[in-house]
Amino acid sequence: MVLQTTKGLRLLFDGDAQVLMSIPSSFRGRLCGLCGNFNGNWSDDFVLPNGLAASSVETFGAAWRAPGSSKGCGEGCGPQGCPVCSAEETAPYESNKACGQLRNPQGPFATCQAVLSPSEYFRQCVYDLCAQKGDTAFLCRSLAAYTAACQAAGVAVKPWRTESFCPLQCPAHSHYSICTHTCQGSCAALSGLTGCTTRCFEGCECDDRFLLSQGVCIPVQDCGCTHNGRYLPVNSSLLTSDCSKRCSCSSSSGLTCQAAGCPPGRVCEVKAEARQCWAARGLCVLSVGANLTTFDGARGATTSPGVYELSSRCPGLQKTVPWYRVVAEVQTCHGKTEAVGQIHIFFEDGMVTVTPNKGVWVNGLRVDLPAEKLASVSVSRTPDGSLLVRQKAGVQVWLGANGKLAVMVSEDHAGKLCGACGNFDGDQTNDWRDSEGKSVMEKWRAQDFSPCYG
Ligand SMILES: [Ca+2]
Ligand SMILES: [Ca+2]
Secondary structure, three states: OOOOOOOEEEEEEEOOEEEEEOHHHHOOOOOOOOOOOOOHHHHOEEEEEEEEEEHHHHHHHHOOOOOOOOOOOOOOOOOOOOOOOHHHHHHHHHHOOOHHHHHHOOOOHHHOOOOOOOOOHHHHHHHHHHHHOOOOHHHHHHHHHHHHHHHHHOOOOOOOOOOOOOOOOOOOOEEEEEEEEEOOOOOOHHOOOOOOOOOOOEEEEEOOEEEEEEEEEEEHHOOOOEOEEEEEEOEEEEOOOOEEEEEEOOOOOOOEEEOOOOOOOOEEEEEOEEEEEEEEEEEEEOOOOOEOOOOOOOEOOOOOOOEEEEEOOOOOOOOOOOOOOEEEEEEOOOOOOEEEEEEEEEEEEEEEOOOOOOEEEEEOOOOOOEEOOHHHHOEEEEEOOOOEEEEOOOOEEEEEEOEEEEEEEEHOOOEEEOOOOOOOOOOOOOOOOOHHHHHHHOOOOOOOOOOOOO
16 A cells, blocks of 8 residues: 655555655654654654653653554553563574575675665564564564565565465455556556656556556556546546536546536535535525525524525624625515525625526626636536535525525534524524514614615
8 A cells, every 4th residue: 555645755554564654854853753753863763742752662652652543452562571582492583594584695685785784674573483483474574574674775675475485465467576666557557647656665566458446457448537637447437626517437438527516405525535415514595485494404484575684704703714795685576575586695805696597796797607706706507507606615605596595604604603594503592592483584684785764
């Protein structure tokens, strides 16, 4: 398993006993943990999380144990103490058939010994084998650890595994190689996607005419598609970053994208590692008939036409989210108070006016959709004809073709909101504090849109 970040951190995990990590010099002196502080001085690495020097290797190791990592993992060797191995007991494990391979000047590690001293690996190998009563698995682990360290130091190691000695099982259509690179043999690499590790490492690589796709070696001709730097296996699909399109990869037609978009009450978010239209938690709906459901789920209605403050970041509150204000006009149509006429949405850098069927204005100018006239806001039409105003900081206003209006806010707006949609603090009882039932929206009439004097 290889993990690489754009900042240059590289992590190699063999899925069993070894983790190799390399970091660029920009991290120098800014690290904590078992791997030390990376300040160029090897003598001050054994410090505790509180900065004090550790009194022993055991204290040092135990101090950095991550919370919750104790399952099946104990410190030390239990009540009977760690096994002690006499020179007599360890002698058989020092031969060139066992740990001695590490030090053998004619062995597979010969070229590495001058670059990276095998002494410590040898010492631990002999002790492990003795403590585990000669279990070969521990010999294999020791040799693999030195192999990985040598390769990380840029030194080639000769193959030492055989069919009968420390064989490495590889999945279907792949074989063992002592020196494989991450960039070799993957479908993603066909389109130039993955970065290569400069150093090679032991591992399985796909057989000829097979390439890696999602951890499995598949025939070259079955490789999938790429979309914006992401590999997409055949018969899979993904939503684009704003969920406006769904792109699918098929073996017959390659990559095809279709208009998508999230239905009302759903927001485009990455959750549980998947970008999807998730149920919006912060959702306030003014439906046909002027029935209102607040962010916290309280219900109310208005019978009198007018312009109402639906939702805004309360004035005077901490500015952790950008200010916004949604004002909606409820009008009488065919003798009933029911339809949403127009909506004015104010942001820190401009305003958007949306009407159900007469168009969209940004800062007073009529615009064609999709529109990105403001830095923080975009306006688009979804495939079903609805209008969507989307602010980057997490406020969305959705107006359906039938006049249904929804205001969606991200979770970081919780408890900071004012207006008929409520304060979004999770408690619906305080949304209708001053009045009840049908007259509740009265107190949220927008004063600056009042048609009357006085
Ligand atoms: Ca140090
Ligand atoms: Ca509330």
